[in-house]
Amino acid sequence: MSTTVEISAIRAKYREPQDIFHENSMTKKDPFHLFTKWFDEALVREDLVEPNAMCLATVNKDGYPSARFVLLKTYDERGFTFFTNYDSRKAKDMEENPNVAATIYWLPLKRSIRIEGSVTKISKEESEVYFHSRPRASQIGALASPQSKAIPSREYLDEIESGIKKELGDGQVPIPNWGGYLITPRAIEFWQGQTNRLHDRIRFRKSDEKADEKLVHQADLEGWVYERLAP
Numbered sequence: 001m002s003t004t005v006e007i008s009a010i011r012a013k014y015r016e017p018q019d020i021f022h023e024n025s026m027t028k029k030d031p032f033h034l035f036t037k038w039f040d041e042a043l044v045r046e047d048l049v050e051p052n053a054m055c056l057a058t059v060n061k062d063g064y065p066s067a068r069f070v071l072l073k074t075y076d077e078r079g080f081t082f083f084t085n086y087d088s089r090k091a092k093d094m095e096e097n098p099n100v101a102a103t104i105y106w107l108p109l110k111r112s113i114r115i116e117g118s119v120t121k122i123s124k125e126e127s128e129v130y131f132h133s134r135p136r137a138s139q140i141g142a143l144a145s146p147q148s149k150a151i152p153s154r155e156y157l158d159e160i161e162s163g164i165k166k167e168l169g170d171g172q173v174p175i176p177n178w179g180g181y182l183i184t185p186r187a188i189e190f191w192q193g194q195t196n197r198l199h200d201r202i203r204f205r206k207s208d209e210k211a212d213e214k215l216v217h218q219a220d221l222e223g224w225v226y227e228r229l230a231p
């Protein structure tokens with residue numbers, strides 16, 4: 001590309017002012033509680049498609065990062081679970097280095113959540129239950145796709161898929177080397193965009209340090225503190 005495309009003039013126009021996100025507005029100073037509140041608010045927005053899409057960053061053993069979107073499938077106080085192919089590039093990265101970061105962005109709400117933590121595979125049984133709960137076409141798709149590998153053509157993929165369909169008939173789709181990862185978070189940050197551009201950032205992190213209640217505050221969750229960060 002020889003010409004520079006100028007996109008610096010693009011400015012997001014806020015259709016409605018955002019509420020100031022103040023520490024005192026949190027009914028419980030607990031990152032999982034707040035995540036649930038924000039996620040529920042995102043779920044009911046009709047202008048928000050796939051609110052569970054998150055950009056997952058991994059880093060390989062040589063220190064090179066790579067990022068891609070995955071869908072968040074469950075969350076609770078243990079952490080955040082997504083599913084993927086265990087032979088994929090991201091799986092290889094996570095085998096070499098379990099440290100990951102994930103970011104969600106909800107444009108209509110001008111909100112973003114950043115998660116940092118480390119991954120472990122969930123149990124084979126749990127992965128199987130989820131795999132078989134997916135639409136049959138998705139199960140077959142996962143079985144047919146050697147995710148992240150170079151393949152000769154689109155037809156190659158279609159042929160594998162129709163071969164599998166023929167072979168299986170109405171039978172159950174066997175789970176490929178595929179399953180869930182649980183991100184156990186050590187930090188969760190909540191970002192609220194503001195019209196005046198002085199955005200709000202509240203970061204919760206796991207820490208045993210004593211909260212000074214000036215910069216570092218005790219969360220309502222054992223072993224966690226929170227702090228406000230400059231935007």
Ligand SMILES: Cc1cc2nc3c(=O)[nH]c(=O)nc-3n(C[C@H](O)[C@H](O)[C@H](O)COP(=O)(O)O)c2cc1C
Pocket residue numbers: 050053066067068069070071072082083084085088089090091147148
């Ligand atoms: C919105 C969105 C959601 C996606 N969800 C998943 C997912 O849940 N699991 C997955 O393996 N790939 C998902 N993908 C595809 C990945 O982004 C990626 O192409 C694939 O996992 C291969 O990544 P890798 O080669 O870095 O391992 C999604 C893509 C998009 C755009």
